[in-house]
Amino acid sequence: MSAILSVQDLTMRFGGLLAVDAVSFEVQPHQVFAIIGPNGAGKTTVFNCISGFYKPTAGQIMLENAPIHGMPSHKVAQKGVVRTFQNVRLFKQLTVLENLLVAQHQQLNTSLLGGLLKTPAYRRSEAQAQEAAAKWLDFMDLRAYANREAGNLAYGHQRRLEIARCMITQPRLLLLDEPAAGLNPQEKKELQALIDTLRRDMGVAVLLIEHDMSLVMGISDEILVMEYGKPIAMGTPSAIQNDPRVIKAYLGEE
Numbered sequence: 617m618s619a620i621l622s623v624q625d626l627t628m629r630f631g632g633l634l635a636v637d638a639v640s641f642e643v644q645p646h647q648v649f650a651i652i653g654p655n656g657a658g659k660t661t662v663f664n665c666i667s668g669f670y671k672p673t674a675g676q677i678m679l680e681n682a683p684i685h686g687m688p689s690h691k692v693a694q695k696g697v698v699r700t701f702q703n704v705r706l707f708k709q710l711t712v713l714e715n716l717l718v719a720q721h722q723q724l725n726t727s728l729l730g731g732l733l734k735t736p737a738y739r740r741s742e743a744q745a746q747e748a749a750a751k752w753l754d755f756m757d758l759r760a761y762a763n764r765e766a767g768n769l770a771y772g773h774q775r776r777l778e779i780a781r782c783m784i785t786q787p788r789l790l791l792l793d794e795p796a797a798g799l800n801p802q803e804k805k806e807l808q809a810l811i812d813t814l815r816r817d818m819g820v821a822v823l824l825i826e827h828d829m830s831l832v833m834g835i836s837d838e839i840l841v842m843e844y845g846k847p848i849a850m851g852t853p854s855a856i857q858n859d860p861r862v863i864k865a866y867l868g869e870e
């Protein structure tokens with residue numbers, strides 16, 4: 617099986633700080649791959665490098681065998697790698713529906729002139745965008761809120777909308793940065809079921825940063841543990857839970 621994402625010796629330096637130090641891992645199709653580690657371990661910096669927000673100091677990031685390191689974030693997104701953020705980022709003054717329509721804008725097969733003249737091709741792609749938005753509103757149980765301002769939604773709903781906004785672009789790889797943060801126990805359970813459905817039925821692999829260990833252990837196929845920028849362990853949830861280096865990183869020296 618060939619990997620969707622292959623990261624080799626990824627390194628990111630900020631002045632004198634080595635935030636990510638020679639990190640390598642692979643994400644396979646349909647896999648949920650988690651990156652965990654104490655605060656400041658370098659997890660979000662890895663995400664920022666993959667999603668094109670940072671240009672890595674060194675190393676390779678390959679998406680289905682083609683390099684994406686150093687590409688700007690909108691290009692990486694066009695290639696099928698999309699992300700959510702630690703603090704939800706939506707167009708808060710737009711409605712829920714509008715957020716889903718805007719997300720598709722870059723993909724729409726229309727020209728400015730086509731839009732002005734309302735050509736058949738323009739109307740067709742508009743109709744497709746509306747259809748896709750309706751599908752994701754239903755899938756995420758957000759239809760009742762379609763015309764609400766996104767900023768006025770309950771936090772759990774905003775998180776779901778952010779994931780819908782990613783998924784509507786039909787990505788190959790979904791990066792979720794602490795998706796369970798701020799959710800109540802019931803919402804966390806629903807999130808776990810949602811991630812499972814996305815990877816099983818929607819053809820997307822998921823790369824996850826998460827501090828909630830019960831979610832991480834319950835959903836991940838493989839886990840990478842980082843500490844001070846360095847990879848210290850990688851393996852299945854049960855192997856990671858019993859790894860003395862991981863226990864030491866989380867609990868400190870006896």
Ligand SMILES: Nc1ncnc2c1ncn2[C@@H]1O[C@H](COP(=O)(O)OP(=O)(O)OP(=O)(O)O)[C@@H](O)[C@H]1O
Pocket residue numbers: 630633635653654655656657658659660661662
């Ligand atoms: N743009 C930046 N400029 C300078 N230092 C940075 C920058 N971004 C991150 N860092 C530093 O890099 C290190 C790793 O940070 P990062 O946010 O990647 O950690 P993290 O594992 O995601 O932490 P958390 O779990 O708290 O989100 C930290 O010491 C942080 O201060």
